[in-house]
Amino acid sequence: MTIYSTMPMEIVFEGISQQPGPYVDVQVGDVRLQIEAVSPGIGRIVRLMDGPLDAYLRPELSPGTLVAYGPSML
Known part of the structure; x- marks a missing residue:
């Protein structure tokens, strides 16, 4: 894969090695x-x-929206 960007590589790849948080279905x-x-x-x-x-x-179901969840929602 080739990335063409005028931004410094440190900014482009910032956070690439971090694992995303724990997910709950x-x-x-x-x-x-x-x-x-x-x-x-x-x-x-x-x-x-x-x-x-x-x-x-x-x-209200779009990605990025904050929602409350818990035992009553499951």
Whole structure:
């Protein structure tokens, strides 16, 4: 792979060796989400794993959105 960039290589590859946080799979209604734990009971949506097609258009389920999760949501 070749990368053409005017930015310094240190900036382009910053954080490449860091592993992403622990992910949790959560079922919310008929949608299965992959969430990255931010703090206890709060997570950031990483991606939608499974669900109806219209779930991908719902803004509250877009990646990067913070959601509450816990035993009541599972």
